[in-house]
Amino acid sequence: MRKTVLITGASTGMGEAATFEYAARDWNVVATMRDTAKANPAFAGLDSVLVTRLDVTDRASIEQAVKEAVEHFGAVDAVVNNAGYAQLGVVEEISPDQLRDQFETNVVGMVQVIQAVLPHMRERGSGHILNIGSMGGHVSLPTMAVYCASKSAVQNLTEGLAKEVGPLGIHVTLVEPAGYSTNFTANSKRPAVSLPAYAPAYAAMADFAAFAVRGDLVKSMAVVADITGVDEPPLHLAVNTYGLTMVRGRFRELMDEYARWEPVTANTG
Numbered sequence: 001m002r003k004t005v006l007i008t009g010a011s012t013g014m015g016e017a018a019t020f021e022y023a024a025r026d027w028n029v030v031a032t033m034r035d036t037a038k039a040n041p042a043f044a045g046l047d048s049v050l051v052t053r054l055d056v057t058d059r060a061s062i063e064q065a066v067k068e069a070v071e072h073f074g075a076v077d078a079v080v081n082n083a084g085y086a087q088l089g090v091v092e093e094i095s096p097d098q099l100r101d102q103f104e105t106n107v108v109g110m111v112q113v114i115q116a117v118l119p120h121m122r123e124r125g126s127g128h129i130l131n132i133g134s135m136g137g138h139v140s141l142p143t144m145a146v147y148c149a150s151k152s153a154v155q156n157l158t159e160g161l162a163k164e165v166g167p168l169g170i171h172v173t174l175v176e177p178a179g180y181s182t183n184f185t186a187n188s189k190r191p192a193v194s195l196p197a198y199a200p201a202y203a204a205m206a207d208f209a210a211f212a213v214r215g216d217l218v219k220s221m222a223v224v225a226d227i228t229g230v231d232e233p234p235l236h237l238a239v240n241t242y243g244l245t246m247v248r249g250r251f252r253e254l255m256d257e258y259a260r261w262e263p264v265t266a267n268t269g
Contacts, residue, residue: 001039001164002026002027002028002031002048002073002167003027003028003077003229004027004028004073004074004075004076004077005022005027005028005030005074005076005078005080005119006027006029006030006032006066006078006079006080007029007030007032007079007080007082008029008032008033008054008079008080008081008082008083008113009032009033009082009083009084009102009247010031010032010039010051010057010058010082010107011033011038011039011056012037012042013082013180013217014062014082014132014177014186014217014220014221015031015033015080015082015083015107015220016040016219017217017218017220018080018082018089018224018225019043019049020042020221021172021218021221021222021224021225022054022136022199022225023048023049024225025225025226027048027078027225027228028048028049028050028073028197029046029048029049029050030050030052030065030068030069030073030076030105030130031049031050031052031081032051032052032053032054032065033041033053033054033201034053034054034055034061034138035049035051035177036053036139037054038087038233039051044056045259050067050069050072050073050149051070052064052065052068052069053065054083054107054113054199056083056105056108056109056112056113057104057105057109057243060182061110062116063115066116066117066120071239074121075120075124076121076127077109077126077127077128078127078128078130078228078229079113079127079129079147080117080130080132080175080224080228080235081110081113081114081129081130081250082111082132083105083110083230084104084105084106084109084132084150085105085106085187085189086144086147086184086185086188086189086190087099087101087102087146087147087150087188087189088143088144088147088189088190088191089143089146089190089191089194090142090143090145090191090194090195090198090201090202091145091146091220092198093191093193093194093195093198094146094191095191096194098189098191099138099146099232100182102146102147102190103150105151106147106150106151106153106175107150107154109141109181110131110154110157110239111157114129114161115192117129118165118170120169121165122165122166122170123132125168125170126169126170127169127171127231128170128172128173128187128228128233129161129165129170129171129172129173130172130173130174130175130224130228131157131158131172131173131174131175132154132175132177133151133154133155133158133174133176134147134151134154134177134178135149135176135177135178135238135240135246135247135264136148136151137151137152137154137155137176138140138152138155138176138247138250139228139246139247139250139253140152141205141208142201142205143198143201143202143205144203144205147173147188147247150163152231154174155174155176157173158173158174158235159174161245162235171233172235172237173227173228173235174235174236174237175216175224175235175236175239175244176211176236176237176238176239176243176247177214177215177239177240178215178239178240178242178243178244178246179209179212179214179215179240179243180212180214180215180216180217180220180240187194188248188249205269212242213238213240213241213242214235215239215240215241215243216240216248218235219258220239220240223237224237224239243265
């Protein structure tokens with residue numbers, strides 16, 4: 001029997017690629033997005049794909065999309081929480097509203113989708129929730145600190161959720177990409193005012209971006225589709241080896257720093 005996956009943010013980038021990969025693996029796919037007019041026209045040629053509206057900042061639209069998914073396909077077996085964007089800018093430039101909006105979409109929106117599907121999964125005693133995090137949740141970057149902070153929140157929410165729903169038969173995976181050649185930057189938001197004092201921070205980020213190795217989007221989403229619904233999926237799945245190399249280096253730096261200051265830490269016990 002075909003299983004069903006609901007994907008948020010399916011109009012572009014990872015969500016769009018994931019839609020094709022799941023459909024190719026004989027999944028029913030509920031491809032959701034804020035504006036269904038932006039759906040890839042090729043979706044219409046796939047009998048297994050249902051395109052419907054879902055705005056992660058609109059609880060009513062989330063509940064309606066889940067309702068449509070259950071009515072159309074009978075169940076929601078997996079969810080890919082992909083919807084999100086990046087708020088660019090150094091911390092001093094970010095307005096309170098921009099900060100709130102970033103977390104409202106990337107964190108609160110994700111949680112609202114999870115809350116909408118969990119009752120159905122709990123009732124059946126099965127399901128798989130896949131949250132798209134980022135290697136930036138481990139390695140924060142200049143001019144992207146707010147975005148990275150939101151992905152760090154996604155990481156911790158995912159890890160805690162896994163401990164809560166694991167005993168109920170529900171699997172959870174944090175998918176951690178690094179960088180791809182998509183319209184991610186074009187869809188990012190920027191501060192209203194740029195402060196000249198932070199030119200070195202912007203230059204450092206530009207240098208990093210110039211040398212960063214882009215991942216293969218199709219191969220990455222193929223792997224995500226392949227591990228969905230298996231008996232023992234990973235809690236953490238890195239996609240793009242360049243990002244994994246970054247995180248390994250960060251962990252080494254972190255442990256070295258703790259060790260260097262451990263004599264001071266010992267005096268606090």
